[in-house]
Amino acid sequence: xxxxxxxxxxxxxxxxxxxxxxxxxxxxxxxxxxxxxxxxxxxxxxxxxxxxxxxxxxxxxxxxxxxxxxxxxxxxxxxxxxxxxxxxxxxxxxxxxxxxxxxxxxxxxxxxxxxxxxxxxxxxxxxxxxxxxxxxxxxxxxxxxxxxxxxxxxxxxxxxxxxxxxxxxxxxxxxxxxxxxxxxxxxxxxxxxxxxxxxxxxxxxxxxxxxxxxxxxxxxxxxxxxxxxxxxxxxxxxxxxxxxxxxxxxxxxxxxxxxxxxxxxxxxxxxxxxxxxxxxxxxxxxxxxxxxxxxxxxxxxxxxxxxxxxxxxxxxxxxxxxxxxxxxxxxxxxxxxxxxxxxxxxxxxxxxxxxxxxxxxxxxxxxxxxxxxxxxxxxxxxxxxxxxxxxxxxxxxxxxxxxxxxxxxxxxxxxxxxxxxxxxxxxxxxxxxxxxxxxxxxxxxxxxxxxxxxxxxxxxxxxxxxxxxxxxxxxxxxxxxxxxxxxxxxxxxxxxxxxxxxxxxxxxxxxxxxxxxxxxxxxxxxxxxxxxxxxxxxxxxxxxxxxxxxxxxxxxxxxxxxxxxxxxxxxxxxxxxxxxxxxxxxxxxxxxxxxxxxxxxxxxxxxxxxxxx
Numbered sequence: 001x002x003x004x005x006x007x008x009x010x011x012x013x014x015x016x017x018x019x020x021x022x023x024x025x026x027x028x029x030x031x032x033x034x035x036x037x038x039x040x041x042x043x044x045x046x047x048x049x050x051x052x053x054x055x056x057x058x059x060x061x062x063x064x065x066x067x068x069x070x071x072x073x074x075x076x077x078x079x080x081x082x083x084x085x086x087x088x089x090x091x092x093x094x095x096x097x098x099x100x101x102x103x104x105x106x107x108x109x110x111x112x113x114x115x116x117x118x119x120x121x122x123x124x125x126x127x128x129x130x131x132x133x134x135x136x137x138x139x140x141x142x143x144x145x146x147x148x149x150x151x152x153x154x155x156x157x158x159x160x161x162x163x164x165x166x167x168x169x170x171x172x173x174x175x176x177x178x179x180x181x182x183x184x185x186x187x188x189x190x191x192x193x194x195x196x197x198x199x200x201x202x203x204x205x206x207x208x209x210x211x212x213x214x215x216x217x218x219x220x221x222x223x224x225x226x227x228x229x230x231x232x233x234x235x236x237x238x239x240x241x242x243x244x245x246x247x248x249x250x251x252x253x254x255x256x257x258x259x260x261x262x263x264x265x266x267x268x269x270x271x272x273x274x275x276x277x278x279x280x281x282x283x284x285x286x287x288x289x290x291x292x293x294x295x296x297x298x299x300x301x302x303x304x305x306x307x308x309x310x311x312x313x314x315x316x317x318x319x320x321x322x323x324x325x326x327x328x329x330x331x332x333x334x335x336x337x338x339x340x341x342x343x344x345x346x347x348x349x350x351x352x353x354x355x356x357x358x359x360x361x362x363x364x365x366x367x368x369x370x371x372x373x374x375x376x377x378x379x380x381x382x383x384x385x386x387x388x389x390x391x392x393x394x395x396x397x398x399x400x401x402x403x404x405x406x407x408x409x410x411x412x413x414x415x416x417x418x419x420x421x422x423x424x425x426x427x428x429x430x431x432x433x434x435x436x437x438x439x440x441x442x443x444x445x446x447x448x449x450x451x452x453x454x455x456x457x458x459x460x461x462x463x464x465x466x467x468x469x470x471x472x473x474x475x476x477x478x479x480x481x482x483x484x485x486x487x488x489x490x491x492x493x494x495x496x497x498x499x500x501x502x503x504x505x506x507x508x509x510x511x512x513x514x515x516x517x518x519x520x521x522x523x524x525x526x527x528x529x530x531x532x533x534x535x536x537x538x539x540x541x542x543x544x545x546x547x548x549x550x551x552x553x554x555x556x557x558x559x560x561x562x563x564x565x566x567x568x569x570x571x572x573x574x575x576x577x578x579x580x581x582x583x584x585x586x587x588x589x590x591x592x593x594x595x596x597x598x599x600x601x602x603x604x605x606x607x608x609x610x611x612x613x
Contacts, residue, residue, distance in 0.1 A: 025350075028346075029346070030346045031339045031342045031343055031346070033342070034335070034338045034339055034341075035339060038334070038335050038338050039335060062275060062276040062278075062279050064218075064310060065278075065294050065296045065309065065310070066276075066278075066279075066296075068212075068220060068296075069296050069298055071208075071212055072222065072298065072306070072308055073298070075116055075205070075208055076116070076182075076200060076301070078114045078116055078117055079114075079116070079117050079198035079199070080164070080182050080198070082110045082114060082120055082196075082198045083120075083164065083183065083184040083196045083197060083198040084164065084184050085110060085196075086106070086110060086120060086122060086184070086196030087164075087186050087196040089106065089196075090122070090186045090196060091193070095122065097122055097124055097130055103122070104130075104132070107120050107121075107122070107130065107131070107132035108140045110132070111132045111134065111140055112140060116204060116208065117134075117198050118133070118134055118199045118200060118201045118204065119131050119133040119134065119197075119198075120196070120197070120199075121181075122194060122195070122196055122197075123194060123195040123197065125191075125192050125193065125194060126148060127146070127147040127148045127150070127153045127154070128144065128145070128146050128147070128148070129143075129144070129147065130142070130144050131143045131145070157192065160185055160192075161185070162185065162187055163185075164182065164183065164184040165182075165183055165302075166180060166183070166300070166301045166302045167180060167181050167183055167302065168180065168224075168302050168303060168304070169202060169228075169230065169247045169248050169302075170244075170247050171242060171243055171246075171247040173244065176238075177202065177203055178201075178202040178247045178248060179199045179200065179201055180202070180230075180301075180302065181197045181198065181199040182198045182199075182200075183195050183196070183197045184197070202230060202231060202235060203235060203236065203237070203238055205230070205231040206235035206236040207236040208231075209221070209231050209232065209233055210236045213233060213310075216310075217312055217313070217316035218310040218311060218316065219232075219258070219259070219310065219311055220232075220233070220308075220309070220310045221256070221259055221308075221309055221310070221311070222306055222308050222309075223295075223306065223307035223309070224248055224302070224304055225304035225305070225307075226251070226263060226307065227251050227252070228248040228249070229248060229249050229250075229251060229254055230248060230306060232254075232259070235249070251263070257286070257287070258286065258291050258311055259311060261284050261286040262284065262293050262311070264284060264286070267284060267285035267286070268282055268283070268284050268285075269282065269284075270282060270283070271292065275294075278296050279294060279295070279296055280294075280295055280296070280297075281294040283314070289313065289314070290313070291311050291312065291313055291314065292312045292314060293309060293310075293311045294309055294310055294311075295307050295309025295310070296308055349382075352374065352375070352379075352382045352385070355374055355375075356374060356385060356386070356389060359371050359374060359389065359393075363393075363396065371393055373386075373390045373393065374386035374390055422534060422535065422536025422537065422538070423534075423535060424532055424534060424535070425484055425485050425488075425532070425533060425535040425548075426484055426492075426530070426531070427482050427483060427484035427485050427492060427531070427532075427533050427535065427548055427552065428484055428492040428493045428495070428496045428528060428529070428530040428581060428584075429480070429481070429482045429496075429528070429529055429530075429533070429548065429552055430464070430469070430479075430481045430482065430483075430496050430499070430526060430528050430556065431479070431480055431556050431557045431559070432460055432478060432481075432503065432524055432525065432526050432527075433477060433478040433524070433525045433560055433561075433563075434456060434478075434522050434523070435522070435523035435524060435525055435563075435564075435571075436522070437477045437522070440452075440520050452522075456477070456507075456510075456522065457474060459503065459506040460503050460506075461479070462506070463499045463500075463502035463503045464479075464503075466499065466502065467483070467495040467496070467498050467499040468483070468495060469481045469482065469483050469495060469496065470482055470483070470485070470486075472547050472548065473545075473547070480553075480557075481496075481499075482533075482548050483495050483496050485548065486535070486546070492584075493528075493530050493581045493584035493585055494585055494586055494589070496528050496530075496581070497528065497575075497585060497589055500528060500575045501575070501611065503524065503573070504524065504526075504572070504573035504575065507522065507524050507572060507573055508572055508573070510522070511572055521572065522572075523567070523571060523572050523574075524572070525560050525561075525563035525564070525567060525573075525576075526560060526563070526573070526574070526576070527556050527557065527558070527559030527560025527562065527563065528556060528559065528575070528576070528577040528578070528581050529552055529555040529556035529559055529577065529578040529580060530552070530578065530580045530581040530584055531550075531551070531552035531555070531578075531580055532552060533548040533549065533550040533551075533552040533553055534548065534549050534550045535547075535548050554599075555578060555602065555606060556578075558600050558606075559576045559577065559608065560576070561600075562597060562608065563576050566608070566610070574610065575610060575611045575612075576594070576608055576609070576610055577591065577608070577610075577611065578607065578608065579606070579607030579608075579609065581609075582607075582609040589611065590611070591610065591611055592609060592610045592611070593608075595607075595608060
């Protein structure tokens with residue numbers, strides 16, 4: 001199978017030459033550099049910030065739940081300690097319920113320093129309780145109750161564990177509140193000796209939650225199992241609807257509508273932060289608002305675990321996230337500004353180069369007079385470039401005064417210097433000369449002579465260039481021009497004749513102006529000849545001139561000189577041409593034969609024609 005020919009790498013690259021703007025390249029390069037450097041720093045910083053923020057949020061979540069559990073445990077610890085203390089007194093025999101004075105002193109003394117404990121009791125084997133109870137005013141009272149006829153006590157005694165334990169929350173009709181007690185039984189073998197109990201109030205525990213939650217954005221709670229509320233700030237002053245059958249409010253229908261939705265499955269989402277193994281949490285959307293729940297299970301406080309937790313509105317815990325987002329947006333804003341600044345900087349750096357390129361293009365097109373000086377730059381290399389270019393521009397402006405622009409333009413279009421080697425070409429040459437110049441100029445000052453000649457050359461050169469002729473040189477008050485080189489011009493003779501007629505019209509108009517100003521009018525002789533000539537770079541090394549030489553040039557000059565004898569006296573203009581030139585003219589020209597005349601430097605005679613302008 002034939003393989004596809006591979007394009008040479010150099011040719012492939014050349015396909016892109018000149019297609020990209022330096023402004024685009026610089027702006028893109030600097031922007032990419034800024035994007036990569038600042039963007040990478042921003043990306044790494046954002047990643048680290050997000051990791052740190054999430055880690056901080058996770059640590060705060062774990063710490064807040066751990067602190068809550070620790071506070072609850074420390075809050076209930078005195079009940080456990082006092083129950084154990086009384087049980088130890090019973091077990092050692094120091095506590096004698098028959099001695100009312102000593103037992104009262106022991107129980108009230110144990111209760112006095114424990115504000116979180118509502119009562120301390122001693123249960124006898126006969127189901128009689130002796131209690132030190134805190135009344136509503138903070139005073140401690142002793143009470144004695146006989147439960148021998150209460151089946152619930154018999155049932156409880158029959159199933160009492162041998163280890164210290166917390167009994168489930170219960171409703172106390174006498175005090176109209178819900179309580180839960182730490183019971184520490186005392187057994188001697190299989191014989192029940194008695195039990196000490198320290199009782200905590202649900203209302204007091206809720207007040208404790210409300211107090212520790214002050215100033216915190218979240219709402220703290222304790223659930224008994226998954227469906228009952230053990231403590232909540234709303235229960236600090238009691239909660240309606242509680243009874244013996246219903247000692248704790250149910251989660252469903254609880255006054256805290258957010259807490260009621262903790263276990264809903266709809267619109268439930270996992271948290272993005274990593275929590276510790278002991279801490280659980282999730283996010284719930286309810287009433288078109290987002291809430292976060294954090295909680296831990298606490299065992300050993302009854303047959304059901306306590307769920308200690310807190311819920312937050314999403315706005316309350318998003319400050320760190322918002323700060324991170326704000327920092328990210330600020331970083332993105334800074335990145336965008338940096339890219340914009342990079343684009344502006346790239347354009348400013350490229351602007352002098354673009355101006356230089358445009359000016360160089362004007363130099364290429366030889367529009368020297370249309371080029372302004374390049375401004376300086378704070379960049380050293382660009383400033384030196386501008387200074388060098390401006391110096392070159394001043395030199396070119398001087399060269400333009402001495403080098404025929406048309407010649408240079410056409411040579412530039414031809415290409416390399418090798419393309420302008422000397423060759424034989426068919427051309428038409430023109431010579432012009434002012435008649436009577438010496439007599440007119442002898443009484444004029446040098447500046448006036450220069451002004452006169454320059455004005456005359458302005459007319460002549462304008463007419464020649466209008467017909468795409470090339471002015472070879474100015475010789476005193478004469479002009480030498482040619483057509484047919486460097487570019488071939490099949491109608492070179494006609495162009496030369498049209499230029500000659502335009503020159504005569506220009507001279508007549510200028511003479512009318514001079515007569516009006518009281519000045520002497522000028523006359524002009526023009527000689528035109530067509531033929532073969534040597535065309536190319538003629539001169540010494542380092543100083544050459546693109547010109548034409550040969551017999552054709554000599555004949556053209558002799559025809560102009562012949563006008564001295566053939567020109568009627570007082571004529572403003574005479575145009576003489578050779579028969580070779582007249583033969584190339586179209587029907588719109590009417591050359592008049594003058595005769596055959598010998599010309600200096602050539603044997604034989606030349607047919608001479610005249611065109612009257």
